[in-house]
Amino acid sequence: NAGVTQTPKFRVLKTGQSMTLLCAQDMNHEYMYWYRQDPGMGLRLIHYSVGEGTTAKGEVPDGYNVSRLKKQNFLLGLESAAPSQTSVYFCASTWTFRTTEAFFGQGTRLTVV
């Protein structure tokens, strides 16, 4: 049982480049989330999904897009990367709407130069 898996684990992008981060969970969770974590700060919610085919904006959605075409996968896209998007990105999933026990992936460290 892998839980939540993120790919890639590390990536360096040039300003203006695009990329997609993939999150996969094998727990049949309905709810999935993308967070970013910056030094000295907690995790901030970028986008989330309450089920296959649905997405919604979190606290810091600008510059990102998401898709949930399959229940087990949640993709985070950066269309035109900016240095301000240098961060560690975490995907999470939960059983129910009560998100106290979220299961997190290991993170993707993204550097935009």
Added chain:
Amino acid sequence: GESVGLHLPTLSVQEGDNSIINCAYSNSASDYFIWYKQESGKGPQFIIDIRSNMDKRQGQRVTVLLNKTVKHLSLQIAATQPGDSAVYFCAENIIPRGSTLGRLYFGRGTQLTVWP
């Protein structure tokens, strides 16, 4: 916006001692408060939660205390071990009005270091 914060960014304790990590919150609409542990290079891991109508909850070696009067949350770790070294985040679960989905809002984290 973020309303959960921690008092100290770092805490050092000796192995075997008890640790107390504190957190202050300002949003009274939270229905749950949660503690997460994040080890270096890993994602956060759920430790324990407490419903907003409770004032104490115990787990294995951990106790969470909630003081709603002063809007204070704490995590107590008994007999701290080297494996407890990590960043600890408090978080609150808020279900926005008109929504059925709770959201987690995280504080900034406290780095706990356990020395022998």
